[in-house]
Amino acid sequence: MPVSESGSQRGADFSQEDSQLPSFYSPRTKATADAEADRRNGSVADLSTLSLSNPGSNRRIVPSKDADNDDGASTDTSRPPSSLQIGASLPPPSLLSPAFTPPSTPGSATPSVEKEPRGVPVDSSKPTGGCGRNKPKLLETLPHVECIVRARIPTTTGAEMFLHLYTNNVDNKEHLAIVFGGKIRSRSLDAPRPGETEMDRLVRGAYTGRLFPGRTTSSVNNNDAQQEKEEEEPTQPPLVRIHSECYTGETVWSARCDCGEQLDEAARLMSLPSNKAGGIIIYLRQEGRGIGLGEKLKAYNLQDLGSDTVEANLLLRHPADARSYGLATAMLMDLGQKEIRLLTNNPDKIRAVEGPNREIVVTERVAMVPLSWKGRGGFRAPEVEGYLKTKIEKMGHMLDMASLPS
Structure with missing residues (x-):
């Protein structure tokens, strides 16, 4: 040829x-x-x-x-x-690194058409506060976390985010915080470290303003400081998504779950120009609701044999949900958050994220409705329909049906 x-x-x-x-x-x-x-x-x-x-x-x-x-x-x-x-x-997508992941890339909404999602007020201090029927097991002491590096990530649509990488004292995994908006900063990242130079701070992302060729100091200049003061202060807490890693749904196009769609939709909502408060996706390395990828694949085989997602985990002698959210609480605290709006369908997650002493307070729950249910694309498959049905019936997940088209 x-x-x-x-x-x-x-x-x-x-x-x-x-x-x-x-x-x-x-x-x-x-x-x-x-x-x-x-x-x-x-x-x-x-x-x-x-x-x-x-x-x-x-x-x-x-x-x-x-x-x-x-x-x-x-x-x-x-x-x-x-x-x-x-x-x-757009240029043709690469099989190794698709140009688009489901259902769209961050910031791809038309600003004049779409507004911020509506939240439902919640209060975990009240039995009827809309925070789920279960009492999640909470850690007595929150983990110690440290942000060791952050970097600006430009996206294919022009929206920008800052990727923060965290270490901790409870596991050897590198958990992540994807931050939208320039006013949300990590305390542990910004803290000075013994013996480091200005270039060290620039390289690990502990700078204010923007990087540019020839920059030599991590502190903000007078013009940038004045611009930050003039920026409109947010009138509400940031939108937050606690997202657990899902290799199959985010990378290999699995139709057994909607995790890939939820991750992309969360990023898109946080990138909307109307979202002045910014947003945070806490990306926890808790594959398979905490059981790991190998056990998750075994659970998939059990699902093909007739079990649902909860039954499959139990047959493998794992909890239906083995995840923990203490790391998410500690990371949000490091990012200076005291009140958040939580993007989730799982009301039990609200109390779990708040921490043992309500170090973080969730003021609103924002529903994550599948795009196909709203008539806005997405995808349909027998597997994902069964998965969503099980989460609603057996795990207490809720959907804000008022957000669906009439």
């Missing part, structure tokens, strides 16, 4: 490759080839007007259903480029 292929050959190859990938993970690769053809013909899509509501859709979005043919491509060449899917203007 010659080194240089024609555009039509590349488009055919992309289409064959795309048929092997779940639609909710990456944009249509065939649409990418179509976009290249549009550019060759002088028709270039305007990124500022593209629809971003469903990046994982299998079709290029057009105003009329009559404009779709059997393969999902538009047959109406008179339609304006702004009706194309955002995936049509």
